[in-house]
Amino acid sequence: MMFLRSPLSRKARIEITGGPGKNYSLDFMGTVDFKQWTSESVAADLERAIHEHRLPPATKLGEDELGDAYGISRTTVRAALHALSHRRLVELKRNRGAFVAQPSVREAREVFEARSLLEPRTARSAAERMTDADLASLRANIEDEHAALDAREDGRALFLSGQFHVEIARIADQTTIEAFVSELISRSSLIIALYWRRRAALCETQAHHALLDAFDQRDGDAAEQLMKSHLLDLVASLDLRNVAQPATSLREALQK
Amino acid sequence: MMFLRSPLSRKARIEITGGPGKNYSLDFMGTVDFKQWTSESVAADLERAIHEHRLPPATKLGEDELGDAYGISRTTVRAALHALSHRRLVELKRNRGAFVAQPSVREAREVFEARSLLEPRTARSAAERMTDADLASLRANIEDEHAALDAREDGRALFLSGQFHVEIARIADQTTIEAFVSELISRSSLIIALYWRRRAALCETQAHHALLDAFDQRDGDAAEQLMKSHLLDLVASLDLRNVAQPATSLREALQK
DNA sequence: GTGCTCAATATTGTATACAATGAAGTCGAA
DNA sequence: TTCGACTTCATTGTATACAATATTGAGCAC
Incomplete structure (x- = not known):
């Protein structure tokens, strides 16, 4: 996950004059573009993280946690998670949250x-x-x-x-x-x-x-x-013998 | 689109006593189950309406309008529209809304x-x-x-x-x-x-x-x-000659 | 009359508040 | 100690308020 802000659409007006001491000081006035995360870009970012195994299967993707990480509200995070669930990369469990999928x-x-x-x-x-x-x-x-x-x-x-x-x-x-x-x-x-x-x-x-x-x-x-x-x-090259899955929770195993 | 409420999960406590006249009157007290639309069921309902040509291509699907129709908030409607856009049945235009797709x-x-x-x-x-x-x-x-x-x-x-x-x-x-x-x-x-x-x-x-x-x-x-x-x-059986599309709006035709 | 600028309006995009749900931990009785 | 009910807590589901954006129409200059 990248939390850097890179140019996209949002502008911030910044004015800085002077500095705290002789070691550094600056005069700046102008606009700085910084990245505004959208549900699409968040979804793409998460998808890549999943694809690269930085987010392994079964990882809990809490809405608050992600919102804090990207600096956005749960609303946008939710949209991204729903998008990923449509691609079967994320499994949504009602009232329990989103998890990186574990294909059977x-x-x-x-x-x-x-x-x-x-x-x-x-x-x-x-x-x-x-x-x-x-x-x-x-x-x-x-x-x-x-x-x-x-x-x-x-x-x-x-x-x-x-x-x-x-x-x-x-x-x-x-x-x-x-x-x-x-x-x-x-x-x-x-x-x-x-x-x-x-x-x-x-x-x-x-x-x-x-x-x-x-x-x-x-x-x-x-x-x-x-x-x-x-x-x-x-x-x-895969081992697809039907060995019992680790079974994250008994509850899940039973409601299948 | 069905606006009837049928049983699912939500209960409403209702008390009605008496009636307006001799032709009808009723005494009732108890709970009534009625359907609680979810983003999934709304999406399914809309998909079927699109599939059956009750909602033809290019139909505007306003969030407020749909919310009123189903008796739910825009939040849930939005989730449904996003789901349909992932299936390419609905086209989302930023800041302009959702429309039934018009495949080229x-x-x-x-x-x-x-x-x-x-x-x-x-x-x-x-x-x-x-x-x-x-x-x-x-x-x-x-x-x-x-x-x-x-x-x-x-x-x-x-x-x-x-x-x-x-x-x-x-x-x-x-x-x-x-x-x-x-x-x-x-x-x-x-x-x-x-x-x-x-x-x-x-x-x-x-x-x-x-x-x-x-x-x-x-x-x-x-x-x-x-x-x-x-x-x-x-x-x-289709006429797929490259005749100019009806072109809903000039704007769209040009930004392609 | 034509074309431009700008304000008004309608609609979507986002954040936040609150309700609902499920999980975990506590307490007490057998 | 074990099982059960109950309480508490964390987290998601939904509604609503507000901000941002695009379109529309009015007014004005040419």
């Missing part, structure tokens, strides 16, 4: 089933419409991911890895599918947080490189096939 | 592209998992649609026609895909409102009958193919 094994399977229906054929479309600028964008993404891995910023690497998939949908010029894929990618990040088998290996950049080659050659068939097997590999 | 020609194509990726293979899965109870449910749906058509309730027929598709996703036991399909179906209703070519003919029940037969025989191949061509037929 079943939901995990469903998410990858949906991805397997959407992404391979979208990759094909993307390959057919690929411009050089698009290729450069995908290449930059992979490089950023490598850089993040080298810097031990695993969360950031995971986020970028997801953006690769979203970018493909964008290139395919299908904003509706892109929105679905974007949601599925974020949910996949939660699934990875819960069910990832071999923690160390984020080494799926191999698959992304192979896809890049297919895109480079505008080979739709190859892109579709590569995406298909990439998704199968991802599922295979 | 491009968005129309995208919605059916997404459906063509999701629904055929979901129909196949459904065929493979189909139980007799599921079949009966689909049959009942088709019958209801016929009844609605006979009763000249076109909106209701359209809604039921959409539910047929959602029901298939439910039978396929894929709640994630079901949620996407549900959204796409509702958006399709808006698309039909805007681009339907031959107004009279809601005669697509043919296709649904054919699908039912395939399901009856548990023929996944046939179901997938039939769904595929059904969706193609639907797109073909």
